[in-house]
Amino acid sequence: MVNEIISKTTLLDYLQEVKDPEIPTISVVDLGIIEDVKIEAGNKVCIEMIPTFSGCPAIRFMQLEIINCLKKHGFTEVEVKVAYEKPWSSERITERGRKQLLEFGLSPPPRIKGEIEEKDLEQAICPKCLSQNTVIKNPFGPTLCRAIHYCYNCHETFEQFKPL
C-alpha cells in the first residue's frame, strides 16, 4: 500500500490516533513522547519514544498501540524503541496538548524554562475556573504524572499534570 513516499508529517498525523490510555484526549505526539521517526526502505518504520515518568506503567501499552496503528496504515515492519535515559520535560507538551489536558479536566503544567525549582511544583491553575488562587495538596495523585491541588475559588480539589 505504501508506494508513495510517506513524509514524516503524515506519519505523525497517523500517530495522532494513539492516545495516552490514562488521558484519552491527548495523543502521544502532543504529549511530546515521540522523539524520533525514521522511515526506512520498504515498509519499515522506526519510532523512538521517551517515557514521561520512568515508572510509567502505560509505556508498554502505548508502544503496542503505536505498532498497531502504523500496521493499520500499511507498514509491515514497525519498531518502537523506548529511550529510558532521555529526560522528558513537560515543556514538550504542545499547545494543542495543553488544551486537550484542560478539556480532560487536568490543569496543564506551568511553563518553566530551565531547571524546575520547588516553588514551581506548587503553582497550578484551576481547570474549572482558571483561577491561580490554588494550593498544592499532594505532589502525588492517581497516576505518576498527576498532583492534587485545591482551588480557593471553586472550593474544590483538582488534578494537575505535573511539571517535570
Place this chain on the structure above:
Amino acid sequence: MQNLEALKNLLYRLADDFLIMGHRDSEWIGLGPILEEDIAFASMAQDKVGYSLSFYTLLHELGEADPDTIAFKREAIHFKCAQFVEMPIQDYAFSLIRHFFFDYAADTRIQALKNSSYDKLRDLANKISRELKYHCMHAKTMVTQIAKGNEDGNSRLQEAVNTAFPMALSLFEPTEFCEELAQAGICPTEASLQKEWLQRITPLLIEASLSLPQVPEPNPYYGGRKGYHTDYLDELIQEMTAVIRLEPEAVW
C-alpha cells in the same frame, strides 16, 4: 571497557536499593494512615521500581542478564542493596523517616551522577533527578508538618530518627570500588556523598526540631553492599517473587 567491574557494582547498588525500597514503599498500599499517604507511597514505589528497571537495563547492556532475571531470580546473597532498605516498614513514623533519609540520599547521589564521566549514567541521572524532587518535597513537607504539629508527632518522629539514622548510614557503606569510581569520575566516594547528604538534611531536621543520635562504631548495619543481609531481605524476595515462581515462563 575500563572500570567495568566497578561500574557494574555501582549500578547494582543503585538498582537494588531502588527495587527493594520501592517494594517496601508498595507495602503501604491499603494501609496508609490517610488516603493521600497511601497514594503517595504507591506512586513513589512505582517511580522507584521504574528507576531500578532503568539501571537493570543498563546492566543488561553491559552484559548482565535481562532485567526480569536480575530482579526476580537472584538469591539475597547476590543483592547489593543497603540493609536500610530491607528493614520492614514498621509504623508510619519509621517509614516516613526512612523515606526522608532515603530520598535525600538518593537525590544527593543522583545529583552527583549528573556529572558522571559515564555518559549513560549521566543521562539517566538527568532524567531521574527531575522526578526525585517530588519525593524530597513530599518527605520534607510531611516530616516538618508532623514534627512541628504537636508533642506526640514530634516524639514519635524523634524515636523513628533514633532508630533509622544508624541504619540510613548503611546507604553510604564504603565499597572496595569507591576510590576507583571516584578517580574515574564515575561517582564520588561514599564518604563525600554522606557528608553532602548530612549537610542537606541537618538544617531540615533542625527546622523540624528533630536531632540526630550518636551512632555506634563500627556501624552494625554495614554489610549489605557485600551481600550480607538481614533475614528480612530473603522474606521480601520470597514475597516479591511469589507470582513469578508459580509460573516462571508465563508471558504477560
